Amino acid sequence: MQLVVARIGRAHGIKGEVTVEVRTDEPELRLAPGAVLATDPATAGPLTIETGRVHSGRLLLRFEGVKDRTGAEALRNTLLIADVDPAELPEDPEEFYDHQLMDLDVVLADGTEVGRITEITHLPSQDLFIVERPDGSEVMIPFVEEIVTEIDLEEQRAVITPPPGLIDASEAVVASAREESEGSAPKAGDA
Structure with a gap:
């Protein structure tokens, strides 16, 4: 089964890094260096994660073969898709895919x-x-x-x-402190 795990955002710097919008509860597993991900659009991938790091609260990734800002910008808005075994369950029993x-x-x-x-x-x-x-x-x-x-x-x-x-x-129950304090005072629209 294929699941969307991230969306590529803007290029970061000049060495091919990109910001990503994480869409998985397990980024350390799905977006780790060495992970090979399918893409949407398919023509952008597959992409292999070379490095990953957190900078100012955002995850930055660099992919194999993407060495400059131009290559990184070309990937903007691409969805990253991981193959996941449908029988696989999250570690926490209170979480669900x-x-x-x-x-x-x-x-x-x-x-x-x-x-x-x-x-x-x-x-x-x-x-x-x-x-x-x-x-x-x-x-x-x-x-x-x-x-x-x-x-x-x-x-x-x-x-x-x-x-x-x-x-x-x-x-729906609509009540306001004003109506309660005024008792049965006429409301807007009452004749």
């Missing part, structure tokens, strides 16, 4: 069907499940412990306990 989570059924704690995970979006603060509802609509579920309470790979399901309003707008 994207391919393990795709197509899981999403249900509430009482078993009520919510939908199916069709996409996983990685944001700086958290990951989001994009869940397709039975009616074809989509809902975004933050992949945080407080909401996603269980991942059961054997049963192919994710159990969630969403806060009010997350999956159905009709469940």
